[in-house]
Amino acid sequence: MERTFALKGHVIYTPACGRLALHPDSYLVCEEGKVAGIFKTLPAHWQGVPVHDHGDKLILPGLIDLHVHASQYAYRGLGMDLELLDWLSANAFPEEAKFADPAYAQRAYGIFVKALTRSATTRACVFATLHRPATLHLMALLEEAGLPCLVGKVNMDRNSPDILRETTETSLAETRRWLEESVEFSLVRPILTPRFTPSCTDQLMAGLGQLQREFSVPMQSHLSENLSEIQWVRELCPGTSCYGEAYARFGLFGGPCPTVMAHCVWSGPEERALMKEQGVFVAHCPQSNMNLSSGIAPIKGYLQEGQQVGLGTDVAGGAHLSLFRAMTEAIQCSKLRWRLVDQDTPALTLPEVLYLATKGGGKFFGQVGSFEPGYDFDAIVLDDSALPTTWPCTLAQRLERLVYLSDGQPVAKYAAGRRLF
Amino acid sequence: MERTFALKGHVIYTPACGRLALHPDSYLVCEEGKVAGIFKTLPAHWQGVPVHDHGDKLILPGLIDLHVHASQYAYRGLGMDLELLDWLSANAFPEEAKFADPAYAQRAYGIFVKALTRSATTRACVFATLHRPATLHLMALLEEAGLPCLVGKVNMDRNSPDILRETTETSLAETRRWLEESVEFSLVRPILTPRFTPSCTDQLMAGLGQLQREFSVPMQSHLSENLSEIQWVRELCPGTSCYGEAYARFGLFGGPCPTVMAHCVWSGPEERALMKEQGVFVAHCPQSNMNLSSGIAPIKGYLQEGQQVGLGTDVAGGAHLSLFRAMTEAIQCSKLRWRLVDQDTPALTLPEVLYLATKGGGKFFGQVGSFEPGYDFDAIVLDDSALPTTWPCTLAQRLERLVYLSDGQPVAKYAAGRRLF
Numbered sequence: 044m045e046r047t048f049a050l051k052g053h054v055i056y057t058p059a060c061g062r063l064a065l066h067p068d069s070y071l072v073c074e075e076g077k078v079a080g081i082f083k084t085l086p087a088h089w090q091g092v093p094v095h096d097h098g099d100k101l102i103l104p105g106l107i108d109l110h111v112h113a114s115q116y117a118y119r120g121l122g123m124d125l126e127l128l129d130w131l132s133a134n135a136f137p138e139e140a141k142f143a144d145p146a147y148a149q150r151a152y153g154i155f156v157k158a159l160t161r162s163a164t165t166r167a168c169v170f171a172t173l174h175r176p177a178t179l180h181l182m183a184l185l186e187e188a189g190l191p192c193l194v195g196k197v198n199m200d201r202n203s204p205d206i207l208r209e210t211t212e213t214s215l216a217e218t219r220r221w222l223e224e225s226v227e228f229s230l231v232r233p234i235l236t237p238r239f240t241p242s243c244t245d246q247l248m249a250g251l252g253q254l255q256r257e258f259s260v261p262m263q264s265h266l267s268e269n270l271s272e273i274q275w276v277r278e279l280c281p282g283t284s285c286y287g288e289a290y291a292r293f294g295l296f297g298g299p300c301p302t303v304m305a306h307c308v309w310s311g312p313e314e315r316a317l318m319k320e321q322g323v324f325v326a327h328c329p330q331s332n333m334n335l336s337s338g339i340a341p342i343k344g345y346l347q348e349g350q351q352v353g354l355g356t357d358v359a360g361g362a363h364l365s366l367f368r369a370m371t372e373a374i375q376c377s378k379l380r381w382r383l384v385d386q387d388t389p390a391l392t393l394p395e396v397l398y399l400a401t402k403g404g405g406k407f408f409g410q411v412g413s414f415e416p417g418y419d420f421d422a423i424v425l426d427d428s429a430l431p432t433t434w435p436c437t438l439a440q441r442l443e444r445l446v447y448l449s450d451g452q453p454v455a456k457y458a459a460g461r462r463l464f
Numbered sequence: 465m466e467r468t469f470a471l472k473g474h475v476i477y478t479p480a481c482g483r484l485a486l487h488p489d490s491y492l493v494c495e496e497g498k499v500a501g502i503f504k505t506l507p508a509h510w511q512g513v514p515v516h517d518h519g520d521k522l523i524l525p526g527l528i529d530l531h532v533h534a535s536q537y538a539y540r541g542l543g544m545d546l547e548l549l550d551w552l553s554a555n556a557f558p559e560e561a562k563f564a565d566p567a568y569a570q571r572a573y574g575i576f577v578k579a580l581t582r583s584a585t586t587r588a589c590v591f592a593t594l595h596r597p598a599t600l601h602l603m604a605l606l607e608e609a610g611l612p613c614l615v616g617k618v619n620m621d622r623n624s625p626d627i628l629r630e631t632t633e634t635s636l637a638e639t640r641r642w643l644e645e646s647v648e649f650s651l652v653r654p655i656l657t658p659r660f661t662p663s664c665t666d667q668l669m670a671g672l673g674q675l676q677r678e679f680s681v682p683m684q685s686h687l688s689e690n691l692s693e694i695q696w697v698r699e700l701c702p703g704t705s706c707y708g709e710a711y712a713r714f715g716l717f718g719g720p721c722p723t724v725m726a727h728c729v730w731s732g733p734e735e736r737a738l739m740k741e742q743g744v745f746v747a748h749c750p751q752s753n754m755n756l757s758s759g760i761a762p763i764k765g766y767l768q769e770g771q772q773v774g775l776g777t778d779v780a781g782g783a784h785l786s787l788f789r790a791m792t793e794a795i796q797c798s799k800l801r802w803r804l805v806d807q808d809t810p811a812l813t814l815p816e817v818l819y820l821a822t823k824g825g826g827k828f829f830g831q832v833g834s835f836e837p838g839y840d841f842d843a844i845v846l847d848d849s850a851l852p853t854t855w856p857c858t859l860a861q862r863l864e865r866l867v868y869l870s871d872g873q874p875v876a877k878y879a880a881g882r883r884l885f
Contacts, residue, residue: 117854120868121861123795124813141854151854333796336811338803362792362868371783374544375754379797382759383804390757392545433538433562433572440542447541447783 045093046460047074050422052097053438054081056104056414057398060346064414065438070094071102073420076460080416095462097424097455101441103397104412105165105421105458106366106451107404109326110263110305110355112170113181113194114139114148116155119359127269127335127360132204134359139172139197140206148177156184162364163451165421165458166408168263168303168326168355169194170236173209175221186231189463191408191419195236195263196221198251202241215250222258230459232260239265240276240289252293255300261407262295263326266304266314269337273309285314287323297321303407305355308332308340315348324351324407327399329372331360339380342373343388346395353404354396367451370396393443420460423453466514467881468495471843473518474859475502477525477835478819481767485835486859491515492523494841497881501837516883518845518876522862524818525833526586526842526879527787527872528825530747531684531726531776533591534602534615535560535569537576540780548690548756548781553625555780560593560618561627569598577605583785584872586842586879587829589684589724589747589776590615591657594630596642607652610884612829612840616657616684617642619672623662636671643679651880653681660686661697661710673714682722682828684747685711688735689727690758706735708744718742724828726776729753729761736769745772745828748820750793752781760801763794764809767816774825775817788872791817814864841881844874 050073054066072079072089085094115135122134142148159167169185169192171178178196185192196218200211209217218235225233235255237243243251255262267273267286280289287310290296296317303324310318318325327342345352354369355361361369370393377391405412411419427445436444445451456463471494475487493500493510506515536556543555563569580588590606590613592599599617606613617639621632630638639656646654656672658664664672676683688694688707701710708731711717717738724745731739739746748763766773775790776782782790791814798812812820826833832840848866857865866872877884 120865121855121857123792123864123868124811138855147854154852154854330796333799336799336803339800371544375751376800378754378757379760379800379804382757383800390545430541431575433568433575434542434559436542443544444541447544 048093052102060398063394101425104401108167109353115359120362142172142177191230193234195234199242235262248293268306287314297323326355328355328357329376331357365450422457424455469514473523481819484815499839522846525822529588530774536780541783563593563598612651614655620663656683669714687725708735718744747776749776749778750797752778786871843878845876
């Protein structure tokens with residue numbers, strides 16, 4: 044498998060939030076799986092490496108989905124007239140229980156991985172279910188597909204139906220075994236995944252904190268998504284100043300092992316201060332926040348105060364795996380927030396949301412989501428010829444049209460220096 | 465061309481707002497271009513008529529787009545970081561000026577009509593530009609495509625650039641000539657189209673009111689979309705109690721010749737009373753209202769108080785011609801409105817927005833948008849086999865998945881009793 048090669052085409056990326064770097068008709072060089080640079084002519088050093096000439100097409104960094112439930116993909120777009128807690132009971136929990144059956148898991152995860160492979164997403168933070176075998180199966184499928192994802196076996200030992208609940212001991216023992224078994228994968232890595240505070244006892248959280256320190260793994264969960272959920276956490280965790288503290292008191296809130304929290308729609312000043320101090324990543328999932336009537340997260344404010352932010356699709360609270368759609372929805376929601384909630388904070392712009400979908404979320408994976416030298420080589424190639432117009436568009440306009448008008452399915456895709464198709 | 469035939473498949477429509485009628489494995493009979501009924505077995509009366517067997521596919525009424533700018537289709541998805549009045553100056557006006565060139569108009573309208581033909585939309589209220597020849601050309605293309613649309617030559621005699629402004633006299637003379645020349649079409653009909661109050665002097669509005677009474681044509685325009693626009697109208701029309709009155713004082717606000725007004729995001733009590741009294745239709749365009757930072761129209765409230773409401777895509781304030789997307793966005797916006805603005809008014813539901821996209825908007829065209837006997841036969845056939853799931857879905861769930869997950873492009877389409885493909 045070639046690890047050093049060059050792509051030719053119109054190269055676009057965001058070196059900083061809101062800044063668009065445009066390199067028309069350029070060579071993007073991959074050396075041993077890392078970005079080596081962007082050049083108008085191929086330097087002598089790389090003469091003779093294979094060149095994939097993508098002609099008039101656009102080349103972007105692969106997109107990063109910071110929050111997606113693989114086990115919910117099968118029922119995306121269903122039950123959308125419900126709010127979060129009712130929707131979990133009606134849809135999510137009964138469906139996730141089916142993943143105890145390996146044959147069912149294989150079929151459902153097969154559909155998910157096929158769709159993720161065809162999408163513009165190269166990396167994702169993925170929720171599986173509480174079932175260890177099914178989670179390992181999902182990891183194997185993603186590994187085989189060449190998608191360097193973080194995948195979590197879910198933990199839940201309270202406030203969930205009998206068919207989808209572990210004892211604390213089983214949950215911790217299965218998590219340990221899963222972490223040990225995960226070493227078989229090289230691209231795909233495990234991420235601790237307590238579902239959310241209402242599903243996890245203090246003993247479980249404390250045990251997960253110990254496992255995190257022992258195995259040095261990142262962690263993902265949900266935070267301040269819905270007002271009823273926040274009230275519930277307040278009742279479950281008396282004495283905490285904010286929902287985030289319900290994780291932080293067990294060491295599960297950023298720090299040396301990074302944490303990504305989905306939603307953060309209603310995070311108040313204490314929580315925001317804690318998030319910033321601990322470098323907690325926000326996975327902004329605008330479509331899900333609309334579908335489940337959660338609200339609009341103050342993303343521009345988060346950026347202004349220096350929080351770490353990326354985008355998530357939150358399938359199946361969100362119905363679509365497309366991060367192009369998430370980008371436009373992030374802009375649209377921020378415009379409504381400006382108009383209806385806070386006219387002091389401007390809306391997000393296209394270069395800002397492209398940053399969120401690439402380098403912003405990519406930081407959670409390391410040096411990912413940019414074409415600066417040394418970054419992991421994740422790239423997608425986009426063809427806009429099926430979007431006819433009478434306009435002679437600039438490269439920036441072609442990008443805007445692709446983001447607004449297509450679902451972002453690339454014609455070629457590279458992850459971690461390997462061509463997937 | 466056969467005018468009496470039957471479709472076979474899973475038939476779905478909304479006889480009333482919020483009520484879903486589901487007829488699995490049924491025959492939908494078209495007799496002389498009108499719906500004759502839905503039957504489990506084909507009645508003896510129609511034995512022998514051609515049957516188009518669509519198997520396991522879903523059959524819905526054709527969708528109605530109450531507001532779309534054909535001349536803006538070429539630059540959909542561009543300049544989306546601007547608000548309404550800036551966006552008009554930067555994008556809409558310079559582009560529309562190009563339609564003075566018949567060759568350009570032919571090319572741009574060709575792209576639009578091709579896309580509309582492939583979409584789920586069977587009828588639309590279409591803005592052209594102020595150019596009579598180009599408008600007639602658009603009408604000819606739609607007539608040829610078999611799409612029974614209402615198309616308007618735009619009027620504008622003030623507050624627009626020199627390249628896109630008529631004198632009052634020219635505007636009225638050209639409109640009269642266009643109305644006379646429009647009789648050559650049978651499916652496509654003209655609709656009076658003063659762009660909006662800021663673009664039209666009182667003399668022009670008065671002249672259009674006279675033309676409306678003389679020719680008995682419907683009328684379309686924009687109303688209460690954006691707060692800056694409303695303030696401008698207040699300054700331009702001193703003495704009016706609301707923006708709607710700026711049209712009503714010339715007789716251009718419903719009554720015997722129906723009016724459809726795009727947006728109505730910020731309509732206050734006086735305007736809403738006037739709209740209801742005059743039967744003015746609201747074209748709700750949620751995507752445009754997000755893209756242009758306009759706000760969220762109180763659609764559920766309009767329905768509760770008995771207003772006439774349908775959906776619009778408002779290309780190119782909206783970037784997509786898909787009314788499926790408009791349906792989900794109408795729901796999503798109504799959820800955000802509930803959460804952020806008015807917790808006494810619940811969100812819209814899927815059966816409600818399907819009604820808006822079919823019978824709600826269809827009423828503007830007559831007996832259109834339903835499968836009740838006597839309705840014009842507009843139908844689309846949808847294939848959901850490309851949306852894999854492990855769930856054994858009910859027919860209502862298959863509909864919900866199609867609306868959320870696809871853009872609604874049908875595999876077969878019928879309008880006014882004629883099969884388009």
